Amino acid sequence: MKKHQTSPRLLSRLALHSALLGLSLLGAQSGAIAQTAPAVRHDIPATSLEAALQRYARSTGINLSYDAALLAGRQSQALQGSYTPAAGLAALLAGSGLQAQAQPGGGFVLRPAVAQAAPPPATLAARPAATPARPASTPEPEPQAALPLVRVSGTADRQAQRELGYRARTQASAGFGEQALLDTPFQVSVVTAELMRDQQSRSLADVARLDASAVVGAPDTGWYDRISLRGFSIREAYRDGLRISDQAQVPLDNKAAVEFVKGLSALRYGFSTPGGVINYMVKRPTEAPLSRAGLSLNGFGGLALHTDLSRRFGVDQSLGLRLNASLEHERHEVAEQRGPRRFVSAALDWLPRPDLRVELEGEFQQRELGGNYGLGPDAFAPGVDSQALLARLDRKAYRGQSWSTYPSRTSAGSARLSFALNDNWRLQAAAQVQRIRRAQYGMWVSSESLQANGDLQLEHYISEQQLRGGEAMTMRLDGTFHTAALSHQLTLGLERTREIQFEPAVFWATLGRSNLFNPVRYPKPSFAPEQADDWDNRNITDSVFLNDTISWGSDWQLNVGLRQLRPRFENFKRDGSLKAAPFKRSAFTPSLSLAYKPAAHLSIYANYVQGLEGGGTAPTDQDIVNKGEVMPALRSHQQEIGFKAELGAGSLFSAALFNIDKGLERRSEAKRWVQDGRQVHRGVEASLSGTVRPGLRLVSSLAWLDAKTVKGEDPSIVGKRPTDVPKLQANVLADWQLPGLPGWSLNAGAFHKGSRAITADNRLSLPAYTRFDAGLRYAGPLAGVESTVRLNVQNLGDKRYFETGYAFGLPRTLLLSVDLEW
Template sequence: MTFLPIPPKHPPGALALALALTSFAAEAADAGDVKEQASDAFGSRIGIESIGLYSESLVRGFDLQQAGNYLLGDAYFVRAAAPPDTLVGGSQIRVGPNALDIGFPAPSGIVQYQLLPGDRTRARIELGLQHLLDTNPRPYLRTHFGYRPDDGRFSLAGGVIGSPSARYIFGNNARYHSVGLVPRLDLGEHWKATAFYGYYDQRYQADIGFEPAAGRMPRPDRLEYLGQRWSRFDTRNTTYGTILASQPREGRWDVRLSGVHSRVQRPRSDFNIFSDVTTEGAADALVSVARDRAVFSRAYEASAGRDWTTPDRRDRVTLLARLRDSDYTSPQVDTYTLGEVSLFDPVPQMREPSTVARAQARSGIEQRELGLGWQRQWQYGAALNLGLRRVGLEESATSTGGVRDGRGGHAWLYNASAVLPVGARATAFASLVRGIEEAGVAPQHAKNAFEVLPPAVARQSELGMKWQAGQGMTLIGTLFEISKPEPGFDRDGRYRFMSDVRHRGAELSMSGPLTPGLDALFGATWMRARLEGPAVDEGLVGERPVGRSERLALASLTYRPAAMQSWSFDVDATYSGPRPADALNRTRTPGYTLFNVGTRYRFRLGTLPAAVRLRIYNAGDKYAWVADGGGMQSYEPTRRAMLSLSLGD
C-alpha cells in the first residue's frame, strides 16, 4: 500500500481527519443557514434556528441539561445556564462519529458551543417579528459585530439581543435582553488569549405544568395564560472566562489553560401546577412561589499535548487536569392552593403573597480530575483514541435547619474508540466510554424540590458506519447502548435514585444534495429504554422511564430553484413517538408529527448583503401533549410565524 505524506503541521484531533468529518462552521454562523451547514441529522443550531433529531437538552433520550456535558469552544464548561447568543454563534450535538475526535468524551454525548468568531471585521443586524399573524406581533432585535485590524493581533466580537415583549408557549408574556463580548489577543508569536463575557436578563410569567388524573387530556386555549398573572420567573445569567492557548508547533508541547464561570441568580422561579386534570378540563390548582435561587459553577482546565509524526503514522499524547466547583442555593418556597378550577374558564386570581424570610438549603460539589490520552492515526486512515482519568468528588450539603452533611469518593473513568476504513468510501467506528454525569435537581412538585442529586457513573458503547455515497451525500448508522442510575419518585414523593436505566438503540443520518438545488437531511432513532433494579421488581415503577420517546424521525428539504438563485424554500417534518406519562406506565402521551415551512430571499441593499426570512413553526397547528421525566405534562406551542430582515454579514 502506498502511503500519502502526512503534513508536519496539523490541528489536534487525528480521528477527525480519519473520518473526514465536516466541521461546524462557526465562522459562517452569523450569515449562514443552519440546514446548509449541518453535516448530519443529529443536531446543529445557528442563532435562533436549529435542525436535528436531538437538541441541547435531549440526546439519545437523556437530558443533557442535567447531565452537564458541555464544551464552550474547546474549553471545559460546567453549565449553570446556557451561554447567551451574544457570546456564542451556535452549537453542535457531538454524538456518534463527530464525537470520536474529542479527547475525553462523555457517555450521553456533548453539546459544543462555538464562540463568536473574530476572523474579520463585520457587522450584522436582524430585526424581526416573532408572532407575525397575531394582533401583537412581538418585535425582537439581534445584532452581532466583529472587528479585526490589519495587523491581526487583536480582534473583538460581540452582540446585543433583546425583546421588550415576547410570548412563550403557555401564552406567558416575557421580556429579555443580552450583551456579550469576545476579545482575542495574540501574545507574541506563540500564544493567544481569548476572553469572553456574556450577560442575559430575562423575566416572564411563570411556566405551567399539568398532571392528568387519567385518560385523555383536554384542549384548553394555548394562547390563554392559565397561571397566576403575578407569578414570574426572573433570571440573570452570566458566563465569563479566559482561554490561553499556545500555537501548535512541530516537536513542541502545545498548552491550553482555561477558566469558565457560569452564574445564575433567580430572584423568582415560580411555577403553576394543575393536578388531577380530567378530560372535561377540571383540575386542582396551586402555585409555587420560589425566591432567591442561585447556582455558581466554576470550571478550570489545564492540558498539554504533543504530536509525533513519522512517514506512516501520527501520535498525540495529552495530559489533562481539571477542577470543578459548583455551589447551589435552593430557593425559599411557599405553596398556595387555589382549589378546583376549570381550564376552559378564567382561573381565579389570588393576591400576590408577600416575601417570607427563612433559611435556605445549600449544597456544593467539588470535582478534581487528572487524565492521560493517546491518539494514533495511520496513513491509510485507521485511528485509535484512548483516555484514562482519575476523578475525585466531594459533596456537601447544609439543610434549612443548619445540619451539615458530606460525602466523597473516587472513580476511574476511561474512553476508547477506533476508526477503520472499509473500502474507498466507508469507515467503521466503535467507542466505549465510562464517565461521570450530573443528575440535576429534584423538580418543583417533589417533596424535596430543588435538592441537588449527586453525580452518577454512566457508560456508553457504540458501533457504527459512515459512508460517503458520492455527490456529497453522507450516510451514518450507529448502534448504541447507554446505562446509568435513574432518579424517580419514591412512596413519600421524594425525588431520588430509584433504579438503573438502559437505552439501547439505533440511529440513522443521511445528509447532502439529492439533485442540483435540492438538499436533504433525514434522520431517525429507534430506541429501547428500560428500567432495572429493586424498584422495578417491587412494582414501585414500571419498566419504561417516564417522558422518553423511543421513536424520533426527521425529514428536511431545502430547495434553491435554478432560475431563482436568490430564493430558497425549506420544509421539515419531525416525529416524536409516544411517551410513558406516569411511573407505573399506565398512561402515555400519543406520538405526533410537526411541520415547519419557510423561505429566504437574499439580496443586496447598496453594498450590504441582506436577507428576508419567513418561518412558520407547527404549520399544521398540531395540538399535542408531551410528558417530561417527572411526569408533568405540557403542550406543543401553537402555530407561530416569524419574519425577519437581516443586514450585513
C-alpha cells in the same frame, strides 16, 4: 395497553437497513472527494512579509513554518482577490527569494528559492528543474546550521467557517481539539449559526428538533429548555468545552454553532449524563470584516433587533474584536407571556507573537417572562378522563398569576491561552466564570386534585434570590510523537469545576382553590423568614486526564483515554453546617475507541466508554418530601458501533448502533426522590446532512430506541418503558434553491415524534404526532445592500399536540426576519 417486545432480530434488521441505506447513497453519489481546497477571498495590503504571512495563515487555516531570520526586512506585495491556499501563498512570496514546500502531514515550510535558468511561473505546483551535476572541482557548500522554526497556525478562518453551511465538516466537542466529523469515533451533530438563522431558531428547543436523537422536554417559555439525548435527560451544558449551569435560557445570539455529542463523554467532560452533552460554540472574530444587523418578529407581536460586528486591528491585523447585541420584546402564543430581553457580548483575540494566542470573551443577558403552570398525569383525581378534560382546554389560555414570573440575569466569561512550544507540542489553558441570578415564582397542581369540571388545588413555590453557576478551569498539553511505525497524538491535562446552587430563602405552601377554565387570581403570598427553608449545594470536582490517539498506516486509529475524578459534593444548612455527609469518592472513567478507514471517504468505528453521572437534585416543583436533596453519583456504560461516509464533497451520512445502561432516579410511592433500578437503552441512529445535489440541502435524521427499566424495588415499573422516551423519532428539513429565481430558496420540514409513556407504569401514554414547517428565503441585494429576508411558518397545519407530559406544543407560528450585511 399493548405491550411491545423488541427482538434482537428486529434490532439487527434496523442496523442492517441503516447500513444498506448508507451504501446505496454512496452508490448514488459521486465518490470523488474534492482534492483541492476552495478559493478564499483576500484583501491584504502591502506590509512586512511576516505580517502578511501571519494574516494569510489566519485567513486560510494553513500551517506555516519558517525561520524568522529569513523574513527579516522582506516586504510583501498586496494580495487582493480569490485564491486557493497554494496559489495565494505563491503570490505573496513572488519576488521575495523564498518558496513554500508542502509537507506530507499538511502545511508548508518556507525555504530559500532554488535558482533556475528559466523559472516556471510562481506556483507551488511547479517542481524546480533538476540541478545539474556539480563538477568535481566545485566544493560542496557548507551546511547551514538548523535554526528553530516559527510555526503559524491559521484559526480565525475556522471560526468563520464553523458558522456556515448546513453540514459542518468538523466538531470540537467529542475529543480534545477540533477533528473532522468523518474521523470522529462518536456520533456528533452540529447545528451551525447559518442554519439557526435560516430556521430563525430562538432557543435550545428550536435547535434540538433538528436532531432525531434529541427529545424536547416540557416547554416552559419563561423558564429554560430541557431536552434528552438517546432517551436520557441532559442536565449539563458547556461553552466551548467548559461546564456551565443550564438553569436559565442560554442565548444563541453569539453562538457560532451548537454541537450535540451523543452518548457517554466522561473522558472529555468528567461527570456527565449518559445520553450526551450540549456544547455551545461562541462566535470569535473573523478574518474578514463582518457587519450584520437584523430585525425579526413573530405573529404574536414579538419584536427583536440584533447586530453582529467583527473587525481586526493593527498593522498585522493581530487583534480581533467581535460584538453582538440584541434588544427584544418577547411575546408568545400565550398573550400574558411577554417581557423584555437584553443581550450583549464581546469576544477578543490577540496574537502578540506567531506562537501565542490569547482570547477573552463575555456575555450578559437579562430576561423576564410570565410562567404558565403545566399539568402532569398525577394531577388528575381518580376516575377523571384526562384526555376528555384536556380536549376542552384552550392551549393559548393563561392559567398563571400576574406575579408568577421568572426574572433572570445571566453572565458568563472566559479567558484562553494557547502557546506553541515547538512544531509538535502546544500548551493550552482556559478559565470560565458563570453566574445566574434569578427569582422563581412557580406553581403546580396538587396531586390528584383536578376534577372533571376543572376544579383543582394549587401549590406555589417562591425563591427570590437564587444563585446558580460556577467556575471551570483546565490546562492541558497536546503533542505528537512517533514510536516505531506508530504515530501518537497525546493529551495530558488537569481540570477543576465548581458548581453552586444557592437559595437563601425557599418557601412553598398551598395557594388555594382554582379552576382550569376560570382561574382564580390571588395576591402574591408573603412569608416570614422563619417559615422558609434554604439550600446551599456546592459541587467541586478535580480531574486528571490522559488521552492517546494512536495511528498506524493511513487506515487505523486507536483512541485510549482515562480520567480520574475526585469529587466533593456538599449540601449546607443555613448555619453553615452540613445537612448530610458530603459525597466523596474517587473514580476512574476509561474510554476506548477504534476507527478504520477503508477509503478516504468512509470510516467505521467502535467505542466502549464508562461514565460517572452526577446525582440529580430532588425536584422542587413536585409533591416531593425531600425537595432539593442532592443524590449520589451514578455509574453508566456504553458500547457503540457505527460508520460514516462522505457522499461526494457535499454531504455526510452517519449511522450507529448503541447500548447504554445507567442507574435510575425516580419518585417513590412514599413521595421521596430515590435512586432505584437501572435503565437500559438500545438503539439505532442515522443521519444525512449537507448538499445532496446542486441546489438541494438536507438535514435529516432518524432515531429508533428500545428503552426499558430493569431491576428495581417497584415491580410496577420493571420491564416498562421510561417516561417521555419515544420508540421512533425522525425529521427531515430540505432547503431548495429555486431554479430561474436567483437568490430565492424554499424550505420545508417534517418532524415526527412517536408515542411515549407519561407514567412510570406505562398506564398512560401520549399519541404520536407529525408536525410540518415551511419557509421562503431571499438572499441578494435590496436597495444596493446585501440582504436576507426569511419567512418561516412552524406547525403549518396548526396541529394540536402534546410535546411532553400534558404540555401543548407550538400552535401555528409565523416568523419574519430581515438581515442586512455590509
